[in-house]
Amino acid sequence: MGTSVLVDAQTKGWGTDNEEQIRQAYTDVKYVGESPNLPSDSSDHVIASYCLDNDCDLLTQDKKAYTPWLDQGVDKVHISIFSRGKQTIYLVQKA
Structure with missing residues (x-):
């Protein structure tokens, strides 16, 4: 994992409610x-361009x-489940 993470707009409410959990993994x-x-x-x-240019997950x-990451020349991405609950939150990382 890197030190930076970007939370997308659809996930912002979850991110705000769970920022303490996120900060356990990211500064x-x-x-x-x-x-x-x-x-x-x-x-x-x-969003993919921003993450790739700024080295963030x-x-x-x-x-x-993840598909725009591959469209921009990344050969591999790592997709994992960061959190489960009412919503499944996926973590996308350059591999």
Whole structure:
């Protein structure tokens, strides 16, 4: 795991409620929609570019959020379940 993680817009409510759990794994937690560079309506491709350019992992509820990473030349991604509950939260990382 890296030291930074980005929480996507659909997962923001969960991320806010569970930030303590996230901070056990990451020192830097960012949210889509809290930066002018990443408005809340950012596409998966924009989010993937941001994560790759800034060496951060992604927390999402979107099972297919990894595909833009592969589209941008990454050969491998690691997808795991970060949390289960009402919602399954996936962790996407460059492998």
